Amino acid sequence: MSTANLLVELFVEELPPKALKKLGESFATVLADSLKAQGLAPADAVVTPFASPRRLAVHVSSVAAKAADQAVQQKLMPVSVALDASGQPAPALLKKLASMGLGADVVPQLKRAPDGKAEALFLDSVKPGAVLAEGLQKALEDSLAKLPIPKVMTYQLEQGEGADFQPGWSSVNFVRPAHGLVALHGEQEVPVSVLGLKSGRATQGHRFEARVSPVILKTADTYAEQLQHEGAVIASFAERRAEIVRQLNAAAAKAGSGLSPIEDEALLDEVTALVERPNVLTGRFEEAFLDVPQECLILTMKANQKYFPLLDASGKLTNQFLIVSNISPEDPSAVIGGNERVVRPRLADAKFFFDQDRKKTLESRVAGLNKVVYHGKLGTQGERAERVRTIAHAIVSQLRLGTLPYTVDVKAHFDVLDSKAQQAALLAKTDLLTDMVGEFPELQGIMGGYYARHEGLRDGVAIAIEDHYKPRFAGDALPRNNTGTVVALADKLETLVGLFGIGQLPTGDKDPFALRRHALGVIRILIEKNLPLDLPALVQAVLPAFGELISNPAEHLLVFFSDRLAVSLREQGYSAQEVDAVLALQPARLGEVPRRLAAVRAFAALPEATALAAANKRVGNILKKADTQVEANVDEALLQEAAEQALYAALKAVAPQAQAAFEQGDYTASLQALAALRTPVDAFFDGVMVNAEDAALKANRLGLLATLHQAMNQVADISRLAA
Structure with missing residues (x-):
């Protein structure tokens, strides 16, 4: 079978620049994949894409002139239907063969083979391999049909004599008008046609600096070199x-x-x-x-x-x-x-x-925000600014509660923070009314910071105004000071709670209000700054700012946060099991999540981890199947078996150690203390019948398991680590 390298180029008018890279990659990938699927190119063929302002092209190595023939076995019908009692072909079989262009003479060549519980007749045949011209035609059409075209143009194409269309004009739909098609298999032209064009070996170089026009390609392999030297174009x-x-x-x-x-x-x-x-x-x-x-x-x-x-x-x-x-x-x-x-x-x-x-102060622009609609159901930017101000105050109040001991100096610090945050929240959106942001919307926040510094606003407020959109994108820096952190949280939470509260949730790949980005921003701030804030309480604290405008979206919003957090953690390299184990407990303080994940990873490396995770999963299943709610209480006098006595003794020794480490925030030590429970847990399940006939014994053993389950699952649900 003869093979040679293949070059296909579509020459067009200037393509949309922001889409060119994707267009070039798609054109090359789809065309090459189609050739591979048809057996015309090997699976390991080298595919080289080319894309310049006026061309899409691809070079594929080792393409065959004709694909290998394929043996095909086709099921016809069950033997009981195909043959009569004497073994002769029944009318149904003859009719089937006739529809395939075959006669009764092929009956002796049919094979009988099991087909489930019965036998069927099969016809062996050979499917001729595709020839390159036909296969490339299909591949080219597939490639053009699947191009990620941002916007299709319709243009008129004049058809001359010998064209595939009737003389006159025909409409063509494509991203830009196409003017040339090249298809070379080694040195040979491959006859294909698309968009009213027939293939050849001529292309065009640079509009003004080409040495030769047109550039006549010698072979598929000289494409890039000839374009660069004769056409003054770097095609790749x-x-x-x-x-x-x-x-x-x-x-x-x-x-x-x-x-x-x-x-x-x-x-x-x-x-x-x-x-x-x-x-x-x-x-x-x-x-x-x-x-x-x-x-x-x-x-x-x-x-x-x-x-x-x-x-x-x-x-x-x-x-x-x-x-x-x-x-x-x-x-x-x-x-x-x-x-x-x-x-x-x-x-x-x-x-x-x-x-x-700079001729107007930011404060003088506040009233103008009441004339700018934010959302039909959520009011103006002025109303939004007041909500952000209220939410910022609520966040500072929660930070006060999370900071102990609450001394006079601490109180003064939070009083100043509250005042700065409310001022920054009120002024943060005013730069939307400036000429600069009107011309360059990307500068909102940034210009507010410049104008605030020009006015000499007190330290921290200008930075907070500038930073309140941060993080704007994945990998962006967080707000630089405490005031900016509070206002950024308030702004993002106002957006999330408000839009969720009116049912404007993101769907599929549609997220017009960038709610996923806002949620990740909240998550990053809470985690990376390790703030003493409970997310559920934070969401509830936002609700009063909206009054009767919205319904309570807390349940759906917290699920949304959890989903975004899970995706983010997996992208950071944590396994799905590690993430599930930590998030299954729905930790309220996201700042604890990294330490919990580190503890789970360290625990999973212990030799006892697999057995304890499996046992924990078993315990959870037993407790779920219990007839009533099981309390974590144990009556020591009812512990009859040696194994349950040993497990209870081990729990009394280990649980306080794990609890003390947990309360100190040493989650790794808390989980690793549980390793001592492996032997007594294994012995318990080997030697104790939990569902005893005696109701009191059964209840006590369930209480022992509940106590065990409680001790094992404070940091994370380690049953999620079980295979």
Whole structure:
């Protein structure tokens, strides 16, 4: 069977840059998988995707010109139906064969074989393997049908003589108008057609800098090399991206000592999708613009112009930026000058917004929040700010209760914290009314912090305003001070309780209010700051802020928190068993969860762990099946068997040790103390009948098991560790 490498390219108009990477990966993967499924490519074939602004392509190694034939066995019908009493073919069998284009002459070739309790007739045949042209046609159609196209275009295609369509115009639906199709198997063209195009070996290079037009591909294996040297195009997305990174770093080093381009993976992917052969140049703007907060300047350069701002060694913005150009003129001054002229009005706008916004205080904007609708059922942003303020006060009150001893100094600390938190909560949303945030919504909170510092608000409040959205995304930093922590918790809890309370729950992959992110933010703050706050009590404390606006969502919301926490912990590397063991007890203080998990992991490593987990599971099942609620009480006088006496004695020795360690927060020591119970527990189940005929004995033994169960499951439900 002859094999050769295969190259398929679809040449199109400029593809959407934010989707190009996924489009390229999908095109290559689906097409190659289809060829493998048809037997035209081996399972270990090397698949190389290509994606540039104007092309999607894939190179697949060791593709066969024709797939191997396959032996096929087809069940026809039961023997009792197919043959008459004398063993001759019945009419039903002849009719079945006729429908398959076969005659009675094949009857002797049919095989009898068991089929369940009866026998059936089977027909052995050979299915011819797919030829490459047919198989690639199917693979190409599958690949285009499954492309993750963000938005489909409809365009008209003129059909000339010899085309598959009738003369005239036909409508084509695709992400962008397609203009060329290449399909090469080694040196040979493969005849396929899609989107009104017939395959060939010609493609196009760079719009302005290609040395040859069109580029006539010699073989499937010369595709990338010919495009780069003749067409001035780096076809591989990954190689083009790496070249941009290399040039960015080189240009930054040349621009000044200690300078580096801003790191932004999404921007890097987008720029890679905008250029065919990158050329990095350095531009500058007036230093006077650096008086504007650097977040504003960075955002406008990245979002609007796709530039890479240069930062100094301390992370401070400089007045230089890097341009990734798609052309390489001998004299780049015109390109650089043009980009500098384009960016200047953008920076001037940012400076104008910043100067205008500072003419009004944040407090003067509070009343304006009452004119901004937050949610039809939850009122305005002004009402929301008041709720966040109320919730912040409730959080500080719970923090007071969780802090002992409660001295005069502690009281003064919390009084100040309460005052700062309420002020920050009231002002936190006011920057939504500023010109800067109106232009750049991504800067909400950040600009509020700048404006608060400009007004000279007391220490901590400005930082709290800036940080109250944190963590904004996975891996983001937490609020930096106590005031910010309180306001961030209040803001997220207000969102979660309010939206859950009106039934706006996330469904499937739809989460328009980012409630999963808000829940993870609450979880991270409570755990990583180890706050003395009980989550159920915290949720209940939020409810009064809403009055009659919502129904109580506490039950559903706490389940939601638990699910989010479980997912997060598993992503951090904890096993499903470890997570289930800890969360089965629904710990109220999430700050304890890491220590409980560490204790469970240490316990699971003990040689006694497996037996004790299995025994604990058995105990739980016995107690569930009991006729009445079992109390953890034991009458020592009713302990008759030596094994139950030994277990009770061991419990009296071990349980106080485990309890003392538990109360001190040493969960690892608490669980490890239980290892001493393995031998008496095993002996108990080997030698004692729990369901004794004597009702008093049975009740006492159940009470002993309940006592054991209680002692074993304070840190975690260790039965979840049983296989």
